[in-house]
Amino acid sequence: MTTTAPEQHPQGGGEALGKLLYPRSIAVIGASDNPAKLSGRPLAYMKRFGFAGRILPINPTRSHVQGLPAYRSIDDVEGDIDLAMIMLSAERTADAVRHCGRRGIPVAIVGASGFAELGAEGVALQRRLRTAIEESGVRVLGPNCLGMIAVRDRAMPTFSSALDEDVPLAEGPVAFLSQSGAFGAFVFSESQNLGIGISHYLNTGNEVDLSVAELLDGLVRTDQTQVVLAYLEGVSDGRRLLDAARHAYEQDKPIIAVKVGRSAAGATAAQSHTASLAGDDAVFDGVARQHGIVRVDGPEQMLDAAQIFATGRRLRGRRLTTLSVSGGAGALAADAAAAHGVEVRSWDETWQAKMAAVIPAYGSARNPIDLTGTLVAEPDILRRSLQVALQHPETDMIAVLLGCADSQSAELIDAIATANSSTDRPIAVVWTGGSGRPRQRLRELGIPCYTDPGRAAAALGRLADFSLRPALPRPQRPAGIDATAARNVLVQARAAGRVQLDEYQSTRLVAAYGVPCAASRPAATADEAVTAAKELGGAVAVKLLSDRIGHKSDMDGVRLGLVDPDSVREAAVDLLRIAREAHVEDARLLVQSMAAAGTELFVGVKRDPVFGPVVVVGLGGVLVEALADSQVASAPVDVDTARRLLLSLRGSRLFGRLRGKPPRDLDAAAEAVARLSWLAADLSDDLAELDVNPLLLGDQAHGVVAVDALAVLSSAAAWAATAADRP
Incomplete structure (x- = not known):
C-alpha cells in the first residue's frame, strides 16, 4: 500500500486538514486490547484492512495492544504523529487535546459522547473542549462522532459498525460527509454494496471545531474527490458552505445533499411576509439551488445520483x-x-x-x-x-x-x-x-x-x-445606488427608537436603490391629504401611515381610486378615526398616486442567521402567503439570476402574453430584484427584513413600480454588535 502523495493534500485547506484526510501515522489514545470494544475497533479495522502507515496504540497499562507495540503516552512516540483518535471519556478529553497540542499533533478525532447533546453538564464539557482547542491549536473532528474511513489509504480511525462485515471496499472519486453517525454508517455501507467508489467518509458529530462546510471545501480542493455527498441536520457556517459550494460549482464537482427539516415547524412568522416565506428550509433550498448543490430527499436518491455523477x-x-x-x-x-x-x-x-x-x-x-x-x-x-x-x-x-x-x-x-x-x-x-x-x-x-x-x-x-447549469456569476454593483441616503433613513429611525419604518420611510429606502416607487406625500390631517392629492394629480390612494402598523389591509387602512377632493377628505377622516379606535395615536396619512394595473409581485430581503443576506421573490398582493409561490437566493444577485428566479415561480406564465394582453416587462422586474438584493447585502446589519409588496409589473410601456413597502430594523443588540464593521 502506497502512502499519500503531497499533492493530494487540500490546497488552502491547511496542514491539519491534509493530515486528517491523508495521515501517515495515527495514534489511538485509550486504545483497548479488545477488538470488540469501541476503543479497540480502530486498531482492529486498520490492521484488518491494511493501513500502510504507523498505527500507534496509546495505553498506559499495556506493552502491546492487539499485537502491536503500545506506548504509555504520546510523549513516548518517536517521530511525528499526523492524527490522534481520542477514545477517552468526555471528562478527560479536553486535557488530552491540550496534550496533543504540546506534542505537536495537528489534528484529533474525538469519539466520546456526553457533550452538548446531553444537556447542561455536557454543554459545560463541550465549552471546556472548545477552550482547549483554542489554546492548543489542535483542530478537532467531533466530539460525539464515529470518525473517518479513508478507503484508498485504508486509514480507519473509526469505531463504526459499517466495517464489521468483510465487505470489499470500493475506492473511487466520491467523498461522503455526515452530521449523523448512524445515518452515515448506513449510507457508507450501502454505497459499498452498490460498488460506488468512496474516497472518504467522515462523521462530524457535534462540530465543535471542524464543520461540514470546512471539510467539504477541503475535500473539493483535492484531486481525488470529484463528487461530495453530504447529510446535513443543520448548517452553522452558511457563508463558508456557500464559498465551498461556489468552488465546487466552478470545478465541476457536484455536491449531493440530504438536508432534513423541510417542514415548517422551525419557521417563525414575523410581521414581515419575508419571515414566513423564507423559513430556514426555504433559504437552504434556494441558496443550495443557486450554488449548484443537488438536493435530494433521502439516502436512496443520494446513492442513485452518486452512481451517475461518479462516472464523471x-x-x-x-x-x-x-x-x-x-x-x-x-x-x-x-x-x-x-x-x-x-x-x-x-x-x-x-x-x-x-x-x-x-x-x-x-x-x-x-x-x-x-x-x-x-x-x-x-x-x-x-x-x-x-x-x-x-x-x-x-x-x-x-x-x-x-x-x-x-x-x-x-x-x-x-x-x-x-x-x-x-x-x-x-x-x-x-x-x-x-x-x-x-x-x-x-x-x-x-x-x-x-x-x-x-x-x-x-x-x-x-x-x-x-x-446544463449556467455559470455562477459574481454580481457587479448597479449604477445609481445611493447607499448613504438609505443608511441615513435607518440611522434617523433608530435614533427615534423605532422598531420598524413606516411606509413612506420604507419606500425612501427602496428608491435610494434605484427601484421606481409610486409618488406619495405624507399628511397629518384631512386638509393636508386633500392638498397632497391635488399636488399629485389624477387618481390617488389614501393609506394609514404609522411605524406601528405592519399590514394596513388587516385593519381596513387603505382607500383606492380616489379622484376628487371630497372623496379624499372622506377617506382621510375615516382612516384617522380607525387609527384612533385602534389606539394608534401617532397615525398619519399617506397619499399616493395610483399606479397602472399590473401583475403583483413580492420582493423581500432579510438577514438569515446562517447564510446572511438573502432576497425572496414571489407572486404578491394580499394573498402572498396563501399562494406560497416564492424563490430565495443569497444576496446580491445579478440580473440574469434574478430573471431565473422569476421564471422558476409556478405562476411565471403570468409574465407572458395572456388573453391578448402584452407580456410583462420581465427585464424591469429582474433589474428591480437585483437592485433590492444589493440593498439586502449593503444593509444586512441594520435591517432584519424588508418587504416590497406589491411590486407592480406592467408591460414594457409601464415597467415596474413599488406600491408598498415595510422595513423592520434589526435588534439593537445585533446592530450594536456590528457597528465597527459598518462604513
Missing part, C-alpha cells in the same frame, strides 16, 4: 433515447423522464429506418425503442441498437431497460460495456428482477444500474440540471 460524464442536452425489452417499460420510462425534465423525443424517419434495420420487424424504432422480448434469445440485437443510438446526433443520453434474463446476462452486459467504453455520453441501465448479479456486475464496471425506470430518470434529470 456530463450532458450536452436533455434528450434521452431508451432501448427496452418491453414496450410498457419504455412508456413508463418516458413518463418518468418527463417528470424530471428529460426529453424522450420521437426519432425522425431517417433514423427510425436505421434503427428498424437492426431490430425485429415487430419492434418499434420511434423512441422509446422497443427491442421486444426477442432480445433475450438474440442478445446481439442490443449491441446493434446501441451502435445506432450512439451514432444518432440528437441522443444526449441512453437508458437500457432490461429484466430478469440472468442466463443471457453476460452477452447483454458485454454489449452495454462495449458501448459505454466507446462514448462519453451517459448510459444508465434499468435491470428489474432476476438474481441481482447483473446489476452488481454493471456497477463493478462503473455503469449506473437501477431497479426502476423512475429512479434512473430522476438521476439522469439531476445530471442534466447540473450539466
Whole structure:
C-alpha cells in the first residue's frame, strides 16, 4: 500500500486538514486490547484492512495492544504523529487535546459522547473542549462522532459498525460527509454494496471545531474527490458552505445533499411576509439551488445520483433515447423522464429506418425503442441498437431497460460495456428482477444500474440540471445606488427608537436603490391629504401611515381610486378615526398616486442567521402567503439570476402574453430584484427584513413600480454588535 502523495493534500485547506484526510501515522489514545470494544475497533479495522502507515496504540497499562507495540503516552512516540483518535471519556478529553497540542499533533478525532447533546453538564464539557482547542491549536473532528474511513489509504480511525462485515471496499472519486453517525454508517455501507467508489467518509458529530462546510471545501480542493455527498441536520457556517459550494460549482464537482427539516415547524412568522416565506428550509433550498448543490430527499436518491455523477460524464442536452425489452417499460420510462425534465423525443424517419434495420420487424424504432422480448434469445440485437443510438446526433443520453434474463446476462452486459467504453455520453441501465448479479456486475464496471425506470430518470434529470447549469456569476454593483441616503433613513429611525419604518420611510429606502416607487406625500390631517392629492394629480390612494402598523389591509387602512377632493377628505377622516379606535395615536396619512394595473409581485430581503443576506421573490398582493409561490437566493444577485428566479415561480406564465394582453416587462422586474438584493447585502446589519409588496409589473410601456413597502430594523443588540464593521 502506497502512502499519500503531497499533492493530494487540500490546497488552502491547511496542514491539519491534509493530515486528517491523508495521515501517515495515527495514534489511538485509550486504545483497548479488545477488538470488540469501541476503543479497540480502530486498531482492529486498520490492521484488518491494511493501513500502510504507523498505527500507534496509546495505553498506559499495556506493552502491546492487539499485537502491536503500545506506548504509555504520546510523549513516548518517536517521530511525528499526523492524527490522534481520542477514545477517552468526555471528562478527560479536553486535557488530552491540550496534550496533543504540546506534542505537536495537528489534528484529533474525538469519539466520546456526553457533550452538548446531553444537556447542561455536557454543554459545560463541550465549552471546556472548545477552550482547549483554542489554546492548543489542535483542530478537532467531533466530539460525539464515529470518525473517518479513508478507503484508498485504508486509514480507519473509526469505531463504526459499517466495517464489521468483510465487505470489499470500493475506492473511487466520491467523498461522503455526515452530521449523523448512524445515518452515515448506513449510507457508507450501502454505497459499498452498490460498488460506488468512496474516497472518504467522515462523521462530524457535534462540530465543535471542524464543520461540514470546512471539510467539504477541503475535500473539493483535492484531486481525488470529484463528487461530495453530504447529510446535513443543520448548517452553522452558511457563508463558508456557500464559498465551498461556489468552488465546487466552478470545478465541476457536484455536491449531493440530504438536508432534513423541510417542514415548517422551525419557521417563525414575523410581521414581515419575508419571515414566513423564507423559513430556514426555504433559504437552504434556494441558496443550495443557486450554488449548484443537488438536493435530494433521502439516502436512496443520494446513492442513485452518486452512481451517475461518479462516472464523471456530463450532458450536452436533455434528450434521452431508451432501448427496452418491453414496450410498457419504455412508456413508463418516458413518463418518468418527463417528470424530471428529460426529453424522450420521437426519432425522425431517417433514423427510425436505421434503427428498424437492426431490430425485429415487430419492434418499434420511434423512441422509446422497443427491442421486444426477442432480445433475450438474440442478445446481439442490443449491441446493434446501441451502435445506432450512439451514432444518432440528437441522443444526449441512453437508458437500457432490461429484466430478469440472468442466463443471457453476460452477452447483454458485454454489449452495454462495449458501448459505454466507446462514448462519453451517459448510459444508465434499468435491470428489474432476476438474481441481482447483473446489476452488481454493471456497477463493478462503473455503469449506473437501477431497479426502476423512475429512479434512473430522476438521476439522469439531476445530471442534466447540473450539466446544463449556467455559470455562477459574481454580481457587479448597479449604477445609481445611493447607499448613504438609505443608511441615513435607518440611522434617523433608530435614533427615534423605532422598531420598524413606516411606509413612506420604507419606500425612501427602496428608491435610494434605484427601484421606481409610486409618488406619495405624507399628511397629518384631512386638509393636508386633500392638498397632497391635488399636488399629485389624477387618481390617488389614501393609506394609514404609522411605524406601528405592519399590514394596513388587516385593519381596513387603505382607500383606492380616489379622484376628487371630497372623496379624499372622506377617506382621510375615516382612516384617522380607525387609527384612533385602534389606539394608534401617532397615525398619519399617506397619499399616493395610483399606479397602472399590473401583475403583483413580492420582493423581500432579510438577514438569515446562517447564510446572511438573502432576497425572496414571489407572486404578491394580499394573498402572498396563501399562494406560497416564492424563490430565495443569497444576496446580491445579478440580473440574469434574478430573471431565473422569476421564471422558476409556478405562476411565471403570468409574465407572458395572456388573453391578448402584452407580456410583462420581465427585464424591469429582474433589474428591480437585483437592485433590492444589493440593498439586502449593503444593509444586512441594520435591517432584519424588508418587504416590497406589491411590486407592480406592467408591460414594457409601464415597467415596474413599488406600491408598498415595510422595513423592520434589526435588534439593537445585533446592530450594536456590528457597528465597527459598518462604513
